[in-house]
Amino acid sequence: xxxxxxxxxxxxxxxxxxxxxxxxxxxxxxxxxxxxxxxxxxxxxxxxxxxxxxxxxxxxxxxxxxxxxxxxxxxxxxxxxxxxxxxxxxxxxxxxxxxxxxxxxxxxxxxxxxxxxxxxxxxxxxxxxxxxxxxxxxxxxxxxxxxxxxxxxxxxxxxxxxxxxxxxxxxxxxxxxxxxxxxxxxxxxxxxxxxxxxxxxxxxxxxxxxxxxxxxxxxxxxxxxxxxxxxxxxxxxxxxxxxxxxxxxxxxxxxxxxxxxxxxxxxxxxxxxxxxxxxxxxxxxxxxxxxxxxxxxxxxxxxx
Amino acid sequence: xxxxxxxxxxxxxxxxxxxxxxxxxxxxxxxxxxxxxxxxxxxxxxxxxxxxxxxxxxxxxxxxxxxxxxxxxxxxxxxxxxxxxxxxxxxxxxxxxxxxxxxxxxxxxxxxxxxxxxxxxxxxxxxxxxxxxxxxxxxxxxxxxxxxxxxxxxxxxxxxxxxxxxxxxxxxxxxxxxxxxxxxxxxxxxxxxxxxxxxxxxxxxxxxxxxxxxxxxxxxxxxxxxxxxxxxxxxxxxxxxxxxxxxxxxxxxxxxxxxxxxxxxxxxxxxxxxxxxxxxxxxxxxxxxxxxxxxxxxxxxxxxxxxxxxxxxxxxxxxxxxxxxxxxxxxxxxxxxxxxxxxxxxxxxxxxxxxxxxxxxxxxxxxxxxxxxxxxxxxxxxxxxxxxxxxxxxxxxxxxxxxxxxxxxxxxxxxxxxxxxxxxxxxxxxxxxxxxxxxxxxxxxxxxxxxxxxxxxxxxxxxxxxxxxxxxxxxxxxxxxxxxxxxxxx
Numbered sequence: 001x002x003x004x005x006x007x008x009x010x011x012x013x014x015x016x017x018x019x020x021x022x023x024x025x026x027x028x029x030x031x032x033x034x035x036x037x038x039x040x041x042x043x044x045x046x047x048x049x050x051x052x053x054x055x056x057x058x059x060x061x062x063x064x065x066x067x068x069x070x071x072x073x074x075x076x077x078x079x080x081x082x083x084x085x086x087x088x089x090x091x092x093x094x095x096x097x098x099x100x101x102x103x104x105x106x107x108x109x110x111x112x113x114x115x116x117x118x119x120x121x122x123x124x125x126x127x128x129x130x131x132x133x134x135x136x137x138x139x140x141x142x143x144x145x146x147x148x149x150x151x152x153x154x155x156x157x158x159x160x161x162x163x164x165x166x167x168x169x170x171x172x173x174x175x176x177x178x179x180x181x182x183x184x185x186x187x188x189x190x191x192x193x194x195x196x197x198x199x200x201x202x203x204x205x206x207x208x209x210x211x212x213x214x215x216x217x218x219x220x221x222x223x224x225x226x227x228x229x230x231x232x233x234x235x236x237x238x239x240x241x242x243x244x245x246x247x248x249x250x251x252x253x254x255x256x257x258x259x260x261x262x263x264x265x266x267x268x269x270x271x272x273x274x275x276x277x278x279x280x281x282x283x284x285x286x287x288x289x290x291x292x293x294x295x296x297x298x299x300x301x302x303x304x
Numbered sequence: 305x306x307x308x309x310x311x312x313x314x315x316x317x318x319x320x321x322x323x324x325x326x327x328x329x330x331x332x333x334x335x336x337x338x339x340x341x342x343x344x345x346x347x348x349x350x351x352x353x354x355x356x357x358x359x360x361x362x363x364x365x366x367x368x369x370x371x372x373x374x375x376x377x378x379x380x381x382x383x384x385x386x387x388x389x390x391x392x393x394x395x396x397x398x399x400x401x402x403x404x405x406x407x408x409x410x411x412x413x414x415x416x417x418x419x420x421x422x423x424x425x426x427x428x429x430x431x432x433x434x435x436x437x438x439x440x441x442x443x444x445x446x447x448x449x450x451x452x453x454x455x456x457x458x459x460x461x462x463x464x465x466x467x468x469x470x471x472x473x474x475x476x477x478x479x480x481x482x483x484x485x486x487x488x489x490x491x492x493x494x495x496x497x498x499x500x501x502x503x504x505x506x507x508x509x510x511x512x513x514x515x516x517x518x519x520x521x522x523x524x525x526x527x528x529x530x531x532x533x534x535x536x537x538x539x540x541x542x543x544x545x546x547x548x549x550x551x552x553x554x555x556x557x558x559x560x561x562x563x564x565x566x567x568x569x570x571x572x573x574x575x576x577x578x579x580x581x582x583x584x585x586x587x588x589x590x591x592x593x594x595x596x597x598x599x600x601x602x603x604x605x606x607x608x609x610x611x612x613x614x615x616x617x618x619x620x621x622x623x624x625x626x627x628x629x630x631x632x633x634x635x636x637x638x639x640x641x642x643x644x645x646x647x648x649x650x651x652x653x654x655x656x657x658x659x660x661x662x663x664x665x666x667x668x669x670x671x672x673x674x675x676x677x678x679x680x681x682x683x684x685x686x687x688x689x690x691x692x693x694x695x696x697x698x699x700x701x702x703x704x705x706x707x708x709x710x711x712x713x714x715x716x717x718x719x720x721x722x723x724x725x726x727x728x729x730x731x732x733x734x735x736x737x738x739x740x741x742x743x744x745x746x747x748x749x750x751x752x753x754x755x756x757x758x759x760x761x762x763x764x765x766x767x768x769x770x771x772x773x774x775x776x777x778x779x780x781x782x783x784x785x786x787x788x789x790x791x792x793x794x
Contacts, residue, residue, distance in 0.1 A: 056665045068568045085789050096512065156600070225666075251665075
């Protein structure tokens with residue numbers, strides 16, 4: 001009787017193992033990376049994203065359930081540049097999964113394939129706030145980087161699953177083509193507004209602004225990751241007025257009081273832009289995220 | 305006419321001379337003209353150079369001022385002019401990587417280090433955490449009131465914990481970590497503790513992980529953690545009484561297994577030395593003092609049964625997107641020093657619950673609730689008595705205790721906390737005994753985190769001890785952290 005139960009249990013466990021072996025188990029930190037992995041991997045992969053789109057990716061809880069996800073992963077896709085430094089290392093060391101470690105084939109560091117912005121040229125210390133020595137880690141917000149991220153992921157998938165390499169490459173080609181068409185569309189629709197002056201909450205939209213030719217006048221945070229002080233806000237208001245700032249960009253999860261105050265004082269408009277896939281229900285995937293963000297920008301810019 | 309022919313020669317001569325001199329002159333003239341031209345060219349070159357230099361200076365000036373403006377606007381240095389990338393080409397994906405890498409970023413290779421902690425060269429991550437307290441208590445002997453070794457221990461200032469943490473990848477198989485602690489005791493003596501130093505396997509088969517060295521025993525939630533991660537300035541009473549002021553930790557080895565359950569669950573089994581002051585309820589000589597009325601018996605390790613064993617099982621459930629629960633059951637078994645063959649058993653149950661909304665920013669807001677219950681069974685040996693201490697019979701001392709704490713991160717950077725503590729022991733031959741008597745504590749606290757690298761905390765303790773009565777204490781705690789960004793455990 002006892003052996004029977006154990007036998008069934010064992011069979012069930014083996015069954016689980018067989019079912020998961022059929023698909024590559026991809027774990028991405030940001031849902032953006034996960035979305036691209038889904039587009040590239042198609043039906044050959046099972047993708048899990050550790051960060052929820054509504055969260056601050058710098059401050060994610062290292063929940064034990066994430067250890068379990070990493071334990072079963074064939075491929076870990078992380079952004080790097082210190083984005084996940086506060087929570088991923090402890091998860092990875094607890095996951096006891098050699099497939100996703102250090103020089104293992106199942107590890108992708110996306111920032112390696114990206115031209116990083118804001119790489120400090122001089123020495124960095126924490127009096128400058130949360131400055132990342134490897135550069136600004138919010139590179140997912142330049143849609144053109146989607147191609148590079150897809151390339152990194154397709155290389156890893158092909159390495160792990162050479163039998164399906166051509167399928168991954170053809171998926172990636174389709175994805176980059178679609179992204180290219182979309183990018184042209186977004187660029188065209190925002191072209192009349194190039195040079196628009198904006199203020200952002202955190203230094204998280206720099207890649208997006210560069211792509212569409214918006215000009216960053218300042219940030220609500222005096223330094224990256226440092227809470228705004230009244231002194232800083234009082235200095236920011238005349239600067240915004242002098243520069244003619246039209247928009248204040250912030251993620252929906254950030255505090256809304258200070259942006260609202262600034263908007264009232266300067267006449268600029270607050271635009272809530274999700275910085276990650278899943279940040280709003282409409283941002284269901286990487287392309288939908290920019291569709292949403294561009295629409296939000298256009299709505300704000302077109303309105304009288 | 306005659307003259308003419310005559311003259312001819314002369315003329316010829318003249319002509320010749322003239323010719324030659326003319327030639328000469330011409331040559332001279334040409335030479336002069338050449339020099340003039342060279343000079344002219346040189347002059348022009350100089351002018352052009354000057355003009356170019358001027359333009360270059362102007363260019364430099366302009367770009368400098370533009371860069372400066374850019375820096376002012378963006379707060380940091382930005383790499384030069386934005387390269388306008390074309391919309392992604394439908395190039396074969398395999399080649400896209402190489403295209404994307406054109407530029408200054410280093411070539412990527414799968415052999416590159418993982419760089420999970422810190423950046424650049426990554427052989428050793430060093431961090432230093434300093435924790436101080438200042439305050440006042442109605443109990444003049446604060447050490448008799450506070451059970452934790454890193455609690456505020458005197459009126460005025462206490463250097464609670466100066467902790468140096470070193471960690472990194474040892475090789476492809478192991479990760480290493482060490483915490484060396486400096487402390488200044490109430491007598492002003494600086495002490496050093498080798499608190500932890502262990503290596504941990506990265507990739508054992510069958511979901512196993514091995515840890516070996518000196519480390520905190522995996523008992524409950526608080527014991528394996530360091531003081532700077534706590535929600536209060538001091539340790540819960542039950543931890544102090546059962547696991548000791550410095551926590552239960554000793555040299556040993558631990559194996560843990562991540563179970564293949566549909567939820568997270570992990571089993572830990574640890575074998576450690578059972579002696580010393582960091583094995584408080586076990587073979588601890590209590591620095592020559594009597595413990596539960598009995599002096600320490602000298603004991604030796606005669607077999608595996610004389611080691612300290614600590615099993616733990618922990619499980620975690622994500623109730624939904626916003627609520628997470630972690631529960632655990634722990635035990636610790638080993639001999640104690642009250643007799644020749646007396647043992648101690650400690651059992652513990654713990655619960656941790658966290659709410660964090662989907663829309664979090666910098667980790668705020670949140671609510672956490674943490675509770676630990678412990679029970680200790682201590683076999684106390686018979687003691688014949690001496691001049692200072694009465695005789696004690698052979699008996700079993702049963703104690704239990706609990707703490708429960710709730711923290712509410714109500715506003716970015718701000719956390720309000722409340723903790724209740726209760727410990728008690730059953731009746732025994734020695735009565736009263738300050739190490740076993742009933743006592744409770746209530747502690748409200750308010751913490752402000754300017755960033756994740758510093759904090760300031762205000763805490764009030766209302767203490768009630770069976771024999772001593774009520775005491776009031778107020779403590780301010782401050783902390784700073786330098787160096788590598790520590791990744792936080794849940």
